[in-house]
Amino acid sequence: MKRPRSDRKAAHKVQKRQKLDPASPAPPSNAKRRKVRIGDLPWKGVPMPDRLEDFEGFYGLEEIEDVEVVRDSATGQISFETTKSEAEVAREKEEAKGAEAEALRELEEALREDQDAEDGEGSWEGFSEEEEAQDGKTQGKGAQPRSDGRLVSNGDVEDLEHAQEREAVEAVSNKKGKADKAKPEVAPTSKQSKNTKEKPQEKSSNADISENNAFDILADLPSDDDEADVSAWNELGLSTETLDSLSKLKFARPTPIQSSAIPEIMAGRDVIGKASTGSGKTLAFGIPILESYLASRRNTEDRSPLALIISPTRELAHQLLAHLNALCSGCDVDTPFIATITGGLSVQKQRRLLEKADIVVGTPGRLWEVISSGQGLVVSFKKIRFLVVDEADRLLSQGHYKELGEILNVLDRDDQVEEGAEPTPAPETQRQTLVFSATFHKGLQQKLAGKGPKGGDLMNKQESMEYLLKKLRFKDEKPKFIDANPTSQMATGLREGLIECAGTEKDLYLYALLLFHPKKRSLIFTNSVAAVRRLTPFLQNLDLPALSLHSGMPQKARLRSVERFTERPGSILVATDVAARGLDIPGVELIIHYHLPRAADTYVHRSGRTARAESSGSSILICAPEEVAGVRRLVAKVHARAEQATKSKKTAYFIRTLDIDRRIVSRLKPRATLSKKLADAVSAKEKNHSENDWMRAAAEELGVDYDSETFENEAKGRRGRGSGRKKKEKEAREMTKGEMQALRAELKGLLAQRVNVGVSERYLTSGGIDVDALMNGEGNVEFLGNMGALGFDEDA
Numbered sequence: 063m064k065r066p067r068s069d070r071k072a073a074h075k076v077q078k079r080q081k082l083d084p085a086s087p088a089p090p091s092n093a094k095r096r097k098v099r100i101g102d103l104p105w106k107g108v109p110m111p112d113r114l115e116d117f118e119g120f121y122g123l124e125e126i127e128d129v130e131v132v133r134d135s136a137t138g139q140i141s142f143e144t145t146k147s148e149a150e151v152a153r154e155k156e157e158a159k160g161a162e163a164e165a166l167r168e169l170e171e172a173l174r175e176d177q178d179a180e181d182g183e184g185s186w187e188g189f190s191e192e193e194e195a196q197d198g199k200t201q202g203k204g205a206q207p208r209s210d211g212r213l214v215s216n217g218d219v220e221d222l223e224h225a226q227e228r229e230a231v232e233a234v235s236n237k238k239g240k241a242d243k244a245k246p247e248v249a250p251t252s253k254q255s256k257n258t259k260e261k262p263q264e265k266s267s268n269a270d271i272s273e274n275n276a277f278d279i280l281a282d283l284p285s286d287d288d289e290a291d292v293s294a295w296n297e298l299g300l301s302t303e304t305l306d307s308l309s310k311l312k313f314a315r316p317t318p319i320q321s322s323a324i325p326e327i328m329a330g331r332d333v334i335g336k337a338s339t340g341s342g343k344t345l346a347f348g349i350p351i352l353e354s355y356l357a358s359r360r361n362t363e364d365r366s367p368l369a370l371i372i373s374p375t376r377e378l379a380h381q382l383l384a385h386l387n388a389l390c391s392g393c394d395v396d397t398p399f400i401a402t403i404t405g406g407l408s409v410q411k412q413r414r415l416l417e418k419a420d421i422v423v424g425t426p427g428r429l430w431e432v433i434s435s436g437q438g439l440v441v442s443f444k445k446i447r448f449l450v451v452d453e454a455d456r457l458l459s460q461g462h463y464k465e466l467g468e469i470l471n472v473l474d475r476d477d478q479v480e481e482g483a484e485p486t487p488a489p490e491t492q493r494q495t496l497v498f499s500a501t502f503h504k505g506l507q508q509k510l511a512g513k514g515p516k517g518g519d520l521m522n523k524q525e526s527m528e529y530l531l532k533k534l535r536f537k538d539e540k541p542k543f544i545d546a547n548p549t550s551q552m553a554t555g556l557r558e559g560l561i562e563c564a565g566t567e568k569d570l571y572l573y574a575l576l577l578f579h580p581k582k583r584s585l586i587f588t589n590s591v592a593a594v595r596r597l598t599p600f601l602q603n604l605d606l607p608a609l610s611l612h613s614g615m616p617q618k619a620r621l622r623s624v625e626r627f628t629e630r631p632g633s634i635l636v637a638t639d640v641a642a643r644g645l646d647i648p649g650v651e652l653i654i655h656y657h658l659p660r661a662a663d664t665y666v667h668r669s670g671r672t673a674r675a676e677s678s679g680s681s682i683l684i685c686a687p688e689e690v691a692g693v694r695r696l697v698a699k700v701h702a703r704a705e706q707a708t709k710s711k712k713t714a715y716f717i718r719t720l721d722i723d724r725r726i727v728s729r730l731k732p733r734a735t736l737s738k739k740l741a742d743a744v745s746a747k748e749k750n751h752s753e754n755d756w757m758r759a760a761a762e763e764l765g766v767d768y769d770s771e772t773f774e775n776e777a778k779g780r781r782g783r784g785s786g787r788k789k790k791e792k793e794a795r796e797m798t799k800g801e802m803q804a805l806r807a808e809l810k811g812l813l814a815q816r817v818n819v820g821v822s823e824r825y826l827t828s829g830g831i832d833v834d835a836l837m838n839g840e841g842n843v844e845f846l847g848n849m850g851a852l853g854f855d856e857d858a
């Protein structure tokens with residue numbers, strides 16, 4: 063049966079039709095039914111089109127016959143019944159597995175063909191929001207030469223999604239293989255069930271896949287002859303498998319948080335770990351989880367997950383998956399199956415992935431949606447041995463409070479929530495809770511140990527965090543609090559500074575700063591989605607390779623931005639604080655705070671996207687004059703703890719003001735003004751469209767006519783404050799196509815011209831043509847000022 067390409071609803075129709083298909087014989091009404099677990103059913107794949115972008119995240123469809131969904135009217139619990147015998151189910155499952163493998167091979171072949179085709183054609187069109195919005199239309203277009211001449215594929219995210227899908231399916235098949243070892247009648251040969259090492263063909267296709275995965279930072283494992291001496295890890299008592307893996311990753315020695323936390327976790331303790339950004343916290347809990355898997359799980363029949371890792375953002379969850387996979391894939395054994403639960407795949411599919419998972423990584427909202435949908439998952443999750451709360455202060459504060467609370471509640475509930483479930487031992491006796499972040503309130507440990515004030519209203523973020531930490535039900539009376547960097551929350555290789563400018567000139571100074579740092583991978587933080595939407599085209603108009611990332615973007619576009627930012631040296635990511643936590647993107651050299659961070663911990667985490675793993679980097683705040691005092695206080699507060707810890711008598715930390723040649727900045731103004739005008743016009747038009755759509759929908763609901771002009775005229779009288787801004791918006795909105803074209807041409811002319819800097823004949827470029835000269839220091843010193851001139855003394 064062919065499935066229409068149109069939309070998700072169509073997929074449901076297919077499923078429905080399938081049920082009514084007279085060709086599928088209905089089971090006899092008197093046939094004896096027996097209960098089955100949903101994961102044991104012989105699901106069959108339904109053919110899908112080659113390109114999936116029309117399906118809005120609908121990645122696959124599978125069907126099942128002769129299964130009745132039975133809801134218990136008293137408890138509301140759902141169970142599944144079939145008339146098929148165990149043998150029939152097993153046979154159909156094997157058939158379905160064969161079909162799945164075949165489909166997978168076809169898909170891989172199609173992807174390889176697409177990739178070959180993409181590598182051969184295309185022309186650079188720049189990054190643009192429109193491209194993101196029309197993502198589906200551009201996917202098949204071909205490879206895109208960058209301004210530096212390198213070809214990049216525009217099918218990246220699709221490949222990433224296929225890759226995740228394939229990895230998931232493959233891991234499931236591996237897992238099935240493992241589980242089947244105990245059942246000789248259906249067991250595949252050990253060769254089939256072993257990992258990719260024994261399947262050269264699959265290995266090479268996976269290698270292709272990993273190139274496209276933004277989060278496979280560690281996946282390019284060096285070859286065997288390229289290993290590091292790992293004797294520095296010896297005293298942690300790790301297995302030879304883990305040591306092998308660390309050697310392949312070339313992690314010669316543990317970081318301080320790893321040295322302190324790993325032995326405690328392996329000794330069975332609850333741990334609250336604090337260490338500066340980029341200091342290896344992921345493996346501090348990842349290694350003990352792998353050790354536990356290696357020690358006890360390989361031969362067990364229990365299919366409950368071993369560990370649940372909760373992350374505040376989807377990007378971070380996918381990155382955790384990549385880091386853990388990289389760690390595990392270096393071991394020469396069957397690796398644990400790690401499932402990410404973050405949206406993208408259907409809930410139904412995720413539920414089935416969960417049934418096979420050894421380790422689960424997810425965001426609270428989707429996790430709760432999946433776990434709470436029943437079918438034995440609650441019982442299974444109650445058995446986890448490790449609960450990891452990563453970026454804990456973020457997770458345990460606003461926003462995630464409700465779902466995380468619900469998850470913790472069900473994990474700890476002692477009652478029997480599922481019919482027929484085995485009684486579970488009291489969870490608190492068997493589960494270790496591991497809580498990690500770079501920022502924690504300093505009095506937390508004492509308060510957790512009951513020395514601080516108890517009860518009271520949950521008035522602020524800090525108190526609610528303490529309350530929720532109590533809800534975590536640590537198994538130890540006093541969880542071990544490890545502070546690996548008591549003297550500083552900031553990475554040692556980080557340089558900090560601020561640039562002062564008029565509030566209305568932030569765009570100009572941002573542009574100037576980026577030109578002062580040509581070809582550096584830079585991350586710009588703003589406090590609003592609207593600012594990301596405006597600044598990205600502003601920079602793109604100026605020929606800078608800007609990408610955006612914010613929570614209003616579709617997941618696919620979010621992943622693609624991170625992926626492109628990761629793989630393109632010198633690219634610029636304009637983001638909200640969704641990118642502030644945890645993201646481990648190598649080679650980020652510059653952080654710019656276009657908007658000031660709202661809190662000290664946000665400053666720490668934003669700045670922590672650079673200078674990771676002992677590298678160096680800069681963090682620069684762009685401040686209006688009235689913001690400077692507040693910023694100095696905030697940064698001093700971040701550094702104050704270091705001074706307390708070292709009992710230093712130094713005066714409060716004073717963030718330096720960077721020196722920027724304002725004459726040069728002023729010469730960039732005509733470019734920035736034109737670009738801003740263009741960007742404002744585009745965003746005002748977009749805003750108008752969406753406002754009109756909203757008003758029209760509201761009017762329709764009220765049963766009245768909507769005419770935007772009449773509405774505006776009537777609204778005029780009501781306008782008071784902010785009317786100047788509204789007027790500007792109106793002008794921008796009403797700019798004609800011709801006017802915009804003229805502006806673009808004018809800007810193009812300016813970008814091609816030299817910026818006259820007086821003495822020197824050299825010129826400042828738009829970021830493309832003369833960058834090599836700038837990088838070699840041929841241009842910087844005289845008119846851009848070297849980094850020293852910006853106030854960063856290299857020896858400091």
Ligand SMILES: Nc1ncnc2c1ncn2[C@@H]1O[C@H](COP(=O)(O)OP(=O)(O)OP(=O)(O)O)[C@@H](O)[C@H]1O
Pocket residue numbers: 279280312313314315316317320337338339340341342343344345499500643644645646670674675
């Ligand atoms: N022992 C080690 N030796 C060298 N590099 C390591 C080691 N452990 C981890 N790394 C690398 O250091 C980088 C930062 O690690 P990770 O992302 O775990 O930092 P983090 O402490 O969780 O940071 P954040 O607080 O920003 O989330 C990663 O690229 C990781 O691969």
